Amino acid sequence: MIFRTPLPFREALDSREVRSILPTEFRTRLLAEIPAQIRERAFFSAGVTNAEFLDRANTAIDDLLSGTVDRATKRLELKQLLERLDYAPFAGEEDTLTDLSSDARLNLILDTNLEMAQGYGHFAQGQDPEILDQWPAQELIRVIESEKKRDWPARWAAAGGEFFGSRMIALKGDPIWTNISRFGLPYPPFDFNSGMDVQDIDRDEAVALGLIARDTQIFPQTRRFNEDLQATPQIRSEQLKDALTDVLGDSAQFDAAGVLRWLGGAT
Numbered sequence: 001m002i003f004r005t006p007l008p009f010r011e012a013l014d015s016r017e018v019r020s021i022l023p024t025e026f027r028t029r030l031l032a033e034i035p036a037q038i039r040e041r042a043f044f045s046a047g048v049t050n051a052e053f054l055d056r057a058n059t060a061i062d063d064l065l066s067g068t069v070d071r072a073t074k075r076l077e078l079k080q081l082l083e084r085l086d087y088a089p090f091a092g093e094e095d096t097l098t099d100l101s102s103d104a105r106l107n108l109i110l111d112t113n114l115e116m117a118q119g120y121g122h123f124a125q126g127q128d129p130e131i132l133d134q135w136p137a138q139e140l141i142r143v144i145e146s147e148k149k150r151d152w153p154a155r156w157a158a159a160g161g162e163f164f165g166s167r168m169i170a171l172k173g174d175p176i177w178t179n180i181s182r183f184g185l186p187y188p189p190f191d192f193n194s195g196m197d198v199q200d201i202d203r204d205e206a207v208a209l210g211l212i213a214r215d216t217q218i219f220p221q222t223r224r225f226n227e228d229l230q231a232t233p234q235i236r237s238e239q240l241k242d243a244l245t246d247v248l249g250d251s252a253q254f255d256a257a258g259v260l261r262w263l264g265g266a267t
Contacts, residue, residue, distance in 0.1 A: 019043040021054045036184030040120075045109050048100065056081055061113045075106045108192060115189040123187035126172065126200075127220035136218045137201035137211050140168040140180070144195035152196060155180055164209050169201055171211055173221055186221070 022044035024031070031039070031046055043058045060074040082101045089099035097105050126132070140152065156168045159179035170176045177186040177198075188197050206212045245254060 019058065021051055021058060023049045023051050023054060025049055032182075036178075039183065040185060043113070045100075047098070050085060050087075053078070053081060053085065053100075057109055057113075060110060061117065064110065064114050065117055071107070071110055074110060075103065078106055112189060112192060116183075116185075119185075119187040119189060127222070129218075129220060132172065132218040132220060133203065135172075135200035135202050136216075137169055137171050137206040137209075138177075138198040139201055140190075141197055141199055142195055143197045146193065146195050150191065150194065152180075152194075169206075169209065169211070171206070171218070173218065 020042050022042040024044050025047060028046045031044065034042075043054060043061075045054065045057070048054060057078060060078065063069045064071060064074060079101055087101055089096075089101065093099050095102045095104070097108065099105055126135070140156065142149075142152075153163070153166070153168065156163070156176070159176055161168055161170060161176045161180070177190075178184060180190055182191040183189075188194075190196055201209075201211075203212070203214070207214050212218070
């Protein structure tokens with residue numbers, strides 16, 4: 001979820017503690033090939049190979065979550081670090097999203113990761129059986145206006161979502177939430193700078209909409225950050241698989257059967 005101020009709740013902080021620093025030359029398209037379970041446990045930014053910068057940015061997210069500092073302060077600290085590292089963008093890319101020192105790129109890094117931690121925290125809190133029983137569904141809504149809006153109704157329809165008038169509503173456990181996400185995760189943010197969030201729908205309204213019967217029980221979803229995480233990504237290209245192995249390093253490796261196993265690694 002998107003909030004105007006940081007929310008230092010335990011679940012959001014827990015989601016941060018498992019993340020390993022992942023320096024990578026991969027751009028956004030190739031990063032999307034990494035299974036969501038791995039990306040959920042790593043801290044990275046497209047094309048950023050400097051571990052010191054990633055470590056400082058990762059710490060900045062924790063500070064923002066704690067509510068002890070504002071984004072402008074952390075952005076300035078990262079700019080000063082880049083200056084000490086003699087960072088310079090490629091010619092012609094100054095002040096664009098590929099310029100790591102630009103406000104737009106630093107805001108994107110800080111905002112996206114902060115929203116992911118908050119999104120996970122509220123997702124985890126919302127899996128309490130009593131909360132699920134009372135609010136079993138949620139609605140996709142716009143909370144921040146932007147100059148260039150994505151066509152979320154079209155995206156919702158393409159992912160198999162059901163409309164109620166113009167409203168996009170589904171049960172909290174419906175796969176639609178993962179299907180509309182650029183990141184393959186069932187909680188906001190669903191894309192970079194999307195301006196979209198979710199709001200709870202109570203049981204009475206969910207029953208009235210025909211989403212659920214009055215006496216139907218909803219079971220919680222769990223997303224444990226376990227050490228023995230494994231995934232079998234559909235990667236046909238051996239070249240890409242080799243590149244993923246190099247990028248993931250000590251964090252995860254493919255075994256002989258082609259299963260990608262999470263190993264943790266240095267943070």
